[in-house]
Amino acid sequence: MQTWFIIALGISVALIALVAALLQARAEKLARKPGGIIARPPLNAAEQSMYARLVSVFPPSSYVVLAQVSLTALLEGKTLAARSAFAGKCADFVLLNKGMTVMAIIGLDDTSRKGKEDEDIARDVMLMDAGYKVIRYASLPQPVRLLADMRGSIDGVPTTLGGAGTD
Secondary structure, eight states: OHHHHHHHHHHHHHHHHHHHHHHHHHHHHHHHSTTOOOOOOSSOHHHHHHHHHHHHHSOTTTEEEEEEEEGGGTOOOSSHHHHHHHTTOEEEEEEEETTOOEEEEEEEOOGGGTTOHHHHHHHHHHHHHTTOOEEEESSOOOHHHHHHHHTTTSTTOOSSOTTSOOO
16 A cells, blocks of 8 residues: 555656646747747846946936936937837936936947947937937946046036045
């Protein structure tokens, strides 16, 4: 009797493991299908570092830093062709004052942008044509560089780093 019970228990455990493996494989297959939807972080590691740097240099008490802003929130096109030129595109970071006026649009050319330089230039030109200040960095800029690049275009930009550090 005990042998029969052990065999039945072993078969049950094996069946449960098989069903779990099949369900996992099906879920992975669905995620790889065209149109499959999976979660991802909103910012990659380089963008997270840039966001942290921007917030440390331009504190929330005086500025607002937005990440991954749709160009449709920043630009208006009179024709369908004009709107199509920026539909589906995003600005990496937008720096605003507390009155929610755009001070600058900041781009970061990390490894995810390799081979897309022409798209970046076209996006920057559209934004500059609309009157925005656009600053693009090849890598994470030092706080001093951020301040220097913004000085003269933003009233109230501090002349020293204060608590921002110099790393």
